[in-house]
Amino acid sequence: MSARLRRYGPPLLLISPSLILVGVFVYLLIAQNLWMASTDNHTAAQANGRKPIAFVFLDNYLELFKSEAFRHSLTNLLLFTGAFLIGALLIGFLWAWLLERPLPGGRLFQTVYLFPMAISFVASGVVWRWLLNSNQGESASGLNRLFQMVGLGFLQNPWWNHITFGILAIALPAVWQLSGYVMALFLAGFRGIPDDLREAARMDGATELQLYRYVIFPQLTPVLMSALVIIAHMSLKSFDLIMSISKPSNYQTKVPAVDMFVFKSSYDYANAAAVGTILLMIIAVLIVPYLIHQARERRS
Structure with missing residues (x-):
C-alpha cells in the first residue's frame, strides 16, 4: 500500500485542484441541470421557493419534442x-x-x-446585421443596396427574415x-x-x-x-x-x-x-x- 501511495500519491496530489474544479463546475453542474430538467419548475413562484417543486422525470423532454416550435x-x-x-x-x-x-x-x-x-x-454580428438588412428597393442597405448598385437587384432578398x-x-x-x-x-x-x-x-x-x-x-x-x-x-x-x-x-x-x-x-x-x-x-x-x-x- 505504501509503495502504491508513493507511486500514485504525488501525481494525484498535483492534479487534485483540477479534478476538484472540474468535478464541481462541470459534473456537479451537469447533475444539477439534469435534476432541474426532471422537475416541474416552470414559474417564478417555484423558482423563488414560494411553490413546491415536483419531480416529473421525462415529461419536459416529451413536451418539448411534441412542440412544433421546438421541432422547428x-x-x-x-x-x-x-x-x-x-x-x-x-x-x-x-x-x-x-x-x-x-x-x-x-x-x-x-x-x-x-x-x-x-x-x-x-x-x-452587429456588422452583419446591417449587411443582411432585409429592406429592398429604394430603402435598401447593406448587401441588398450593393446588389442594386451593380445591377444585380434580382439577388435582393429578406435574408434572415426569410x-x-x-x-x-x-x-x-x-x-x-x-x-x-x-x-x-x-x-x-x-x-x-x-x-x-x-x-x-x-x-x-x-x-x-x-x-x-x-x-x-x-x-x-x-x-x-x-x-x-x-x-x-x-x-x-x-x-x-x-x-x-x-x-x-x-x-x-x-x-x-x-x-x-x-x-x-x-x-x-x-x-x-x-x-x-x-x-x-x-x-x-x-x-x-x-x-x-x-x-x-x-x-x-
Whole structure:
C-alpha cells in the first residue's frame, strides 16, 4: 500500500485542484441541470421557493419534442450546422490548398483570412446585421443596396427574415468568421507532410491528382476530423451570433440555444434545463466517438 501511495500519491496530489474544479463546475453542474430538467419548475413562484417543486422525470423532454416550435428550432439547428460545416470546410480547405504553394504575399493573405477569427461573434454580428438588412428597393442597405448598385437587384432578398430559410443567412457570417481557422488547420496539415513523401510518389509515376488522392488527402484525415468536431460543436451551441443579428422572438432564426434563453428569461427553468440537456446529448454523440477513436489510435 505504501509503495502504491508513493507511486500514485504525488501525481494525484498535483492534479487534485483540477479534478476538484472540474468535478464541481462541470459534473456537479451537469447533475444539477439534469435534476432541474426532471422537475416541474416552470414559474417564478417555484423558482423563488414560494411553490413546491415536483419531480416529473421525462415529461419536459416529451413536451418539448411534441412542440412544433421546438421541432422547428431543431430543424433550424440542422440547417445552420450543415451550412456552417460545409461552407467553412470548403472555403477553409480551398484557401489552405492555394496558400500551401509558395505565393507572393502568402503571409499577408494568411493574416487577412485569420483576422475574422480574432473578432467576437457579437461584434461581427452587429456588422452583419446591417449587411443582411432585409429592406429592398429604394430603402435598401447593406448587401441588398450593393446588389442594386451593380445591377444585380434580382439577388435582393429578406435574408434572415426569410420565412423558410432565414437561418441560412445567419450561417454566412459564421462561415466568414471560422473559415480562416479551418484554413490554418489544413495549412498546418499540408506543411506537416514531408517533401520526401511527395517526391517518392512522383518518382513512382503518380500524377498530381493521384498524389493528392492517395498520398496527401489521407494524411489530412485527422485534420479534417478535428475541424469537423470543432465547427460542429460551435454551431450546435451558437447563441451570441444569432442574438446579435436577429431577435429572440424571431421565429425564422430560432434554435435550441435561443429557446433555452427565452425559457430562462420567463423563469421556466425546467424547460431551459431540458433544452440544455438535449444540446449536451447532441454534442456528446458527435464528440465522444471521436475521442474514443483518438484514444484507440494513441494506444496502437
